Amino acid sequence: MIEVSGLTRTYGGFTAVDDVSFSCAPGRVTGFLGPNGAGKTTTMRIMVGLTPPSSGRVTIGGHLYRDIPNPGRHVGVLLDAGAQHAGRSGREILTIGARTMGLPDSRVDEMLAMVSLSDEEAGRRLRNYSLGMKQRLGIAHALLGDPEVLILDEPANGLDPAGIRWMRDLLKGYAHRGGTVLLSSHLLNEVELVADELILIGRGKIVAQGDKKSLGALDAQVSSLVTALDPAALVRGLEAEGYRVAPEGEGFRVNASTADVGRAALEHLIVLTDLRDGAAGLEDLFLELTADTQREVAPGAPAAPAAPAAPEGAHR
Structure with missing residues (x-):
């Protein structure tokens, strides 16, 4: 322990x-x-x-x-x-x-x-x-x-x-x-x-x-990632069903399960080209939870000063 x-x-x-x-x-x-x-x-x-x-x-x-x-x-x-x-x-x-x-x-x-x-x-x-x-x-x-x-x-x-x-x-x-x-x-x-x-x-x-x-x-909200042949029609159809739709990558993130998105697409005769679970894996969760601790340096900007170095150590 x-x-x-x-x-x-x-x-x-x-x-x-x-x-x-x-x-x-x-x-x-x-x-x-x-x-x-x-x-x-x-x-x-x-x-x-x-x-x-x-x-x-x-x-x-x-x-x-x-x-x-x-x-x-x-x-x-x-x-x-x-x-x-x-x-x-x-x-x-x-x-x-x-x-x-x-x-x-x-x-x-x-x-x-x-x-x-x-x-x-x-x-x-x-x-x-x-x-x-x-x-x-x-x-x-x-x-x-x-x-x-x-x-x-x-x-x-x-x-x-x-x-x-x-x-x-x-x-x-x-x-x-x-x-x-x-x-x-x-x-x-x-x-x-x-x-x-x-x-x-x-x-x-x-x-x-x-x-x-x-x-x-911590990131338990169900979501899906989806793309379609007609993106505008996809957004209209999903919003008509009461879902929130936000652009992400080449498609959209929807606050619904893949089954619900698929049913909505069928109802509105929308051809989907990609549909997947949008739940975060460890990498996504890690980046989200540590987002305000990531150290980024803008192009041309001086690097942040390094922390004082600890003494050299050895494994036992």
């Missing part, structure tokens, strides 16, 4: 995390989503003691991270897959981790096999790893101590489609066995497939949280 209570982190006059509270339960995968600079990584760094909070606290299994004895045996962390000594081999990195945690060297071979790094790849220096290989090694390191909790920041970054599916199955299986997973990712479709709970953050504040069903209820 991860409990985040009133967490705030400021850098001078800039607030990176603003009174954030949420929990992650055992047996569940929690997706942590937000635009770049929203505060996800800062929140995760605070969780594992790499960045001190200005106020609030995070407990894992009822303890502050710093108070957990041999924390790698209880919390697996992947924040930056490249935050290891570039001159060490993958096997050396895992061996050092295993010995630090008091694990047998045989655990290293188990993890290398699990993440599909061959003996030849395990012997390469980290500087010669591709991004995907670094991610696999980082995942192996996070799972080395067989922890009850996983905290992962963009773990699928750099993985190929087969690797992403492998990651999805891995996390589902881990949660099914009672593990707690907090997963940050910009791959919204992948998060939608694997996450049981979703937390959306923008400019340091939580803008929505809950399971996919409850978040979907």
Whole structure:
């Protein structure tokens, strides 16, 4: 169990995390989503003691991270897959981790096999790893101590489609066995497939949280997207039936189900060229809920000043 209570982190006059509270339960995968600079990584760094909070606290299994004895045996962390000594081999990195945690060297071979790094790849220096290989090694390191909790920041970054599916199955299986997973990712479709709970953050504040069903209820109004050979006739016919019609893309959004739109078109002898459910998926919901937190720079305008950089961290 991860409990985040009133967490705030400021850098001078800039607030990176603003009174954030949420929990992650055992047996569940929690997706942590937000635009770049929203505060996800800062929140995760605070969780594992790499960045001190200005106020609030995070407990894992009822303890502050710093108070957990041999924390790698209880919390697996992947924040930056490249935050290891570039001159060490993958096997050396895992061996050092295993010995630090008091694990047998045989655990290293188990993890290398699990993440599909061959003996030849395990012997390469980290500087010669591709991004995907670094991610696999980082995942192996996070799972080395067989922890009850996983905290992962963009773990699928750099993985190929087969690797992403492998990651999805891995996390589902881990949660099914009672593990707690907090997963940050910009791959919204992948998060939608694997996450049981979703937390959306923008400019340091939580803008929505809950399971996919409850978040979907925030945009629960039935709607359809429709195009027709005669757009003007389509609008007249739908409005005659009492529906609201608004332009969207090459067609219209209607506040009615696809069945009702189809019946209205038949009633008014309108030929439809496209008709689909207009309900928002996770990507649409995410963009809608974080719309006022998206950072855009107009052409020719100076970029907004960057937030003060947090100290470099490493995954444990």
